[in-house]
Amino acid sequence: MNIVVLAGGISTERDVSLISGQKIYQAIKGNGHHAVLLDVFLGYEGDISHIFEDDINWEAQVSGIKETNPDIEKVKAMRPDWEKNFFGPNVIAICQKADVVFMALHGENGENGKIQACFDLMGITYTGTDYVSSALSMDKGLTKDIFRQYGVPTPQGFRLKKGEKEPEEVTFPCIVKACCGGSSVGVSIAGNEEEYEAAKAEAFKYDKEAVVEQYIKGREFSIGLLEGKALPIIEIAPKQGFYDYKNKYQAGSTVETCPADLTPEQTKQMQAYAEKGFAALRLKNYARLDFMMGENGDMYCLEANTLPGMTPTSLLPQEAAAIGISYEQLCEKLIAISLKK
Known part of the structure; x- marks a missing residue:
């Protein structure tokens, strides 16, 4: 089969996604498939006529996972037009050529259902669950x-919008997490009021809403x-x-x-x-x-x-x-x- 391994993106889990994508790419190539390892955000600007047969070093874009989150602003700067179109050059066209797209994306824009909904509209087959269950x-x-x-x-808790007053008293210790984050980014344990305020600030770096739940x-x-x-x-x-x-x-x-x-x-x-x-x-x-x-x-x-x-x-x-x-x-x-x- 012709398979696109879709990875990268601009979520805080970008590096994890690229390493997942590389591992998957190596495995399916070893299984005899024609494969492309494609960064959903950066795309590919070369000729795509014979994209699955061309000898391209797709793994060159992948580096090891660092201990800290990736520099997403640096990635965005590589594509000044990104606000007009999330997908990088030729991403959709290459995915349409594939028998299946292996979703190696993580975090926002990979797991929130938006790409899945887009692929459904375009008749692109992909791995994983559909857009509704992704969003939920x-x-x-x-x-x-x-x-x-x-x-x-599930642990007791509540959701909290930035700038909103807590709907109930907070009991310590508690967990504070970004509502739509992943890989434990924006997640903190708070043992007192001071730590709680710091935990909220950390969560709100990544989302407009947070979840506060019992530890x-x-x-x-x-x-x-x-x-x-x-x-x-x-x-x-x-x-x-x-x-x-x-x-x-x-x-x-x-x-x-x-x-x-x-x-x-x-x-x-x-x-x-x-x-x-x-x-x-x-x-x-x-x-x-x-x-x-x-x-x-x-x-x-x-x-x-x-x-x-x-x-x-x-x-x-x-x-x-x-x-x-x-x-x-x-x-x-x-x-x-x-x-x-």
């Missing part, structure tokens, strides 16, 4: 409302799902602090155990909640849901990730490997189940 899952406040409605336990002290888990069925659970234990941007993407920063050390009953219950959350958000094909387990054993679903990371240290590939699915096989499976829709 991107909004953490709305996700929590849906979880509650469908009986999926759950305990163990952290994540569950990938393929076609709505839960994979083995992975436990995440950062060596320092919480599972923030640095701990997610710097090798050796976190101890990850899959399958997680849970009783059979706990495993069954958490996987059931994950499958229920997947269905409640109307997710399709594949996704990943994150959980906390309190010290008393209570489980809480935090959020859904509609395009899980596919870097060498990402969780979904580790969970698939636990049941004998290699990275290359996982890429093929994600393509196959997405082509069914």
